Amino acid sequence: MNKPQYIHAAPLPSNEKERIEALYRLKILDTEPEAHFDDLTALAAALTACPIALVSLIDENRQWFKARCGIDGTETDRSLAFCAHALLERDIMEIPDARLDPRFAQHPMVLGPPHVTFYAGMPLTSSTGLCYGTLCVVDTQPRHLSDQQRELLRKLGKQVLRHMEGRVERQQSVSSSLMLARLLEFLPDGLITADLDGTLRHVNSIARQWHGVDPGTVPRQRWPEYFELYTADGKTRLPLAQNPIARVLRGEKVRDEELVIRARGQAERTVLCNGDYLVDDAGAPAGAVVVMHDLSEQKRMERMKDEFVSTVSHELRTPLTAISGALSLIQSGVLGEVPEAMREQLAEAGRNSERLNSIINDLLDMDKLLAGKMNFRFERCALVPLLDEALAAMRSYAEIYGVRLVRRGDVPATLDVDAMRLTQVLTNLLSNACKFAPGSSDVVLEHRIEGDTVLISVIDTGPGIPEAFRSRLFQKFSQAETSDSNRKGGTGLGLVICKELVERMHGTIGFESAEGEGTRFWCRLPVMSDSIT
Amino acid sequence: MTTLQRVLHVEDDPSIRMVTSVALEKVGKLQVLSCESGQQALEKAAAYDPQVLLLDVMMPQMDGPTTLAELRKTMDLSQRLVLFMTAKVQQKEIDHYLGIGAQGVIIKPFDPMTLAAQIQQHWSDFLAAR
Numbered sequence: 097m098n099k100p101q102y103i104h105a106a107p108l109p110s111n112e113k114e115r116i117e118a119l120y121r122l123k124i125l126d127t128e129p130e131a132h133f134d135d136l137t138a139l140a141a142a143l144t145a146c147p148i149a150l151v152s153l154i155d156e157n158r159q160w161f162k163a164r165c166g167i168d169g170t171e172t173d174r175s176l177a178f179c180a181h182a183l184l185e186r187d188i189m190e191i192p193d194a195r196l197d198p199r200f201a202q203h204p205m206v207l208g209p210p211h212v213t214f215y216a217g218m219p220l221t222s223s224t225g226l227c228y229g230t231l232c233v234v235d236t237q238p239r240h241l242s243d244q245q246r247e248l249l250r251k252l253g254k255q256v257l258r259h260m261e262g263r264v265e266r267q268q269s270v271s272s273s274l275m276l277a278r279l280l281e282f283l284p285d286g287l288i289t290a291d292l293d294g295t296l297r298h299v300n301s302i303a304r305q306w307h308g309v310d311p312g313t314v315p316r317q318r319w320p321e322y323f324e325l326y327t328a329d330g331k332t333r334l335p336l337a338q339n340p341i342a343r344v345l346r347g348e349k350v351r352d353e354e355l356v357i358r359a360r361g362q363a364e365r366t367v368l369c370n371g372d373y374l375v376d377d378a379g380a381p382a383g384a385v386v387v388m389h390d391l392s393e394q395k396r397m398e399r400m401k402d403e404f405v406s407t408v409s410h411e412l413r414t415p416l417t418a419i420s421g422a423l424s425l426i427q428s429g430v431l432g433e434v435p436e437a438m439r440e441q442l443a444e445a446g447r448n449s450e451r452l453n454s455i456i457n458d459l460l461d462m463d464k465l466l467a468g469k470m471n472f473r474f475e476r477c478a479l480v481p482l483l484d485e486a487l488a489a490m491r492s493y494a495e496i497y498g499v500r501l502v503r504r505g506d507v508p509a510t511l512d513v514d515a516m517r518l519t520q521v522l523t524n525l526l527s528n529a530c531k532f533a534p535g536s537s538d539v540v541l542e543h544r545i546e547g548d549t550v551l552i553s554v555i556d557t558g559p560g561i562p563e564a565f566r567s568r569l570f571q572k573f574s575q576a577e578t579s580d581s582n583r584k585g586g587t588g589l590g591l592v593i594c595k596e597l598v599e600r601m602h603g604t605i606g607f608e609s610a611e612g613e614g615t616r617f618w619c620r621l622p623v624m625s626d627s628i629t
Numbered sequence: 630m631t632t633l634q635r636v637l638h639v640e641d642d643p644s645i646r647m648v649t650s651v652a653l654e655k656v657g658k659l660q661v662l663s664c665e666s667g668q669q670a671l672e673k674a675a676a677y678d679p680q681v682l683l684l685d686v687m688m689p690q691m692d693g694p695t696t697l698a699e700l701r702k703t704m705d706l707s708q709r710l711v712l713f714m715t716a717k718v719q720q721k722e723i724d725h726y727l728g729i730g731a732q733g734v735i736i737k738p739f740d741p742m743t744l745a746a747q748i749q750q751h752w753s754d755f756l757a758a759r
Binding site for chain 1: 642644645647648649651652655656716719720721737738739740741742
């Protein structure tokens with residue numbers, strides 16, 4: 097900062113602060129030479145027939161040359177810069193003979209080498225009016241630019257400006273695509289993209305690892321042998337036409353499809369594939385992207401859960417069979433008279449072993465339903481006998497609660513259902529109603545034909561279902577969330593199971609309830625058309 | 630009409646063996662030979678000459694279906710009723726039991742008060758179909 101300042105240095109432009117910030121944003125100062133700028137500078141020299149041409153950028157303290165021809169230095173002090181004067185102009189600043197200009201007559205570069213005599217500088221000004229520097233030409237002889245040369249210098253200046261400003265965007269796009277490629281490498285999922293012709297573009301590290309090869313160079317026809325892809329059952333090798341990338345390139349969308357990768361030396365891997373078109377900036381198809389998510393761990397957990405449930409089923413049911421069997425043998429009296437004092441306790445033990453049994457059944461049913469493993473045996477069933485059976489089955493249960501079971505309606509109808517599953521739904525609804533009905537009240541099982549459906553209702557005059565609880569009624573384990581005073585025992589799975597069962601039999605289920613008045617649960621099932629008389 | 634008297638019961642769980650024996654003997658007035666394994670059944674079956682084979686499915690060493698296959702090698706089963714007693718009663722499992730020569734399945738947990746009646750029902754169906 098102690099350098100001697102040339103006394104005729106140019107004044108600072110009024111927007112100097114913003115100008116400097118904008119210049120820094122270009123990230124161009126002190127960068128290596130670039131062919132674009134060198135070429136434009138050489139053109140400027142040739143077209144104006146000047147020995148020297150420069151792209152000069154003015155920062156706070158100096159002028160720095162991004163491109164230069166006919167001169168050796170790379171920068172000078174700002175106070176010496178002709179260009180610092182040109183910064184203040186809107187158009188070309190032309191000095192025909194510096195020796196005659198009071199601003200430059202004593203300038204060391206005029207008096208000594210390189211003997212600047214003629215100068216013409218085209219300001220490089222952004223669209224927002226901030227000037228970075230100039231494209232300038234210099235001669236050692238006094239002279240003028242022709243009109244044509246002035247026009248050419250303007251045009252070249254605009255080119256320089258466009259390259260300076262576009263340079264940032266180009267670098268940003270290069271660095272963001274590098275960043276993206278790096279991100280894709282870190283992705284825990286496998287990702288593959290392909291161009292329209294099937295050339296693989298990105299194969300991220302996970303995808304390479306899972307396939308065991310870098311398939312980047314594999315031509316499309318040979319994908320099947322390199323990718324080791326199999327259908328979800330892990331048995332059938334995936335033909336080329338079914339490869340997710342090939343499908344996307346054909347115009348299909350790939351959504352949540354399971355495939356198996358069986359790369360050499362690796363455990364079989366089940367992946368969930370999603371694929372879609374890539375589009376370019378104009379929205380035109382540009383290729384395909386497929387993302388693979390590893391499901392192996394999830395599959396392993398599912399298998400473990402299935403095994404666990406199956407084990408629990410067997411391990412719990414066997415002792416339960418013995419307990420309930422022994423209890424009912426004792427209660428029946430075949431082993432001898434049961435003393436009066438023990439009867440109530442035995443009955444209690446019996447009821448609780450029944451309860452345990454139904455909880456286990458609920459859990460097993462739920463598991464089967466969720467896994468889609470519950471089989472239905474659809475057959476023609478007469479409805480009325482089925483209702484009678486359900487009622488008969490619940491009679492002793494109702495007695496426990498001191499509730500009367502009543503049936504209403506006797507229009508015959510034939511349904512195409514699994515009789516056992518429908519009975520399960522009805523007994524579940526009836527047992528709920530018994531639990532909540534006041535002592536010595538009626539629980540009604542009613543049916544009526546409506547169009548081509550039958551509406552079966554179970555009606556109680558209990559306290560009704562609290563408003564806040566209604567939306568959760570058909571959700572899993574909803575009982576677990578209720579306060580103790582509302583709990584009536586059970587897993588809270590009963591209604592969830594009913595809903596699944598009814599829906600699997602092509603019906604709907606629902607309820608109406610008024611607090612303090614009672615509740616009506618209903619299910620609506622299709623009636624076989626030849627059964628309505 | 631052949632009256633049902635002798636049931637061979639194969640079950641590894643002692644509690645279930647006991648409840649089943651009591652249910653069939655006291656409630657159903659049937660004779661029961663209880664075996665704790667398939668091997669034991671193979672040793673005793675011929676001498677006992679059972680009319681009904683009541684087999685658990687899941688047993689260590691030799692499971693129910695294997696026991697049935699082995700018994701078939703040592704005795705004529707055509708005049709004997711074969712029932713599996715199991716908690717594994719999904720449709721495809723039941724189809725499997727029927728496919729390997731059983732005439733019916735008793736579902737666990739069973740009601741000991743009606744167990745003998747269930748077996749009697751299978752027995753009369755078996756006689757009728759013969």
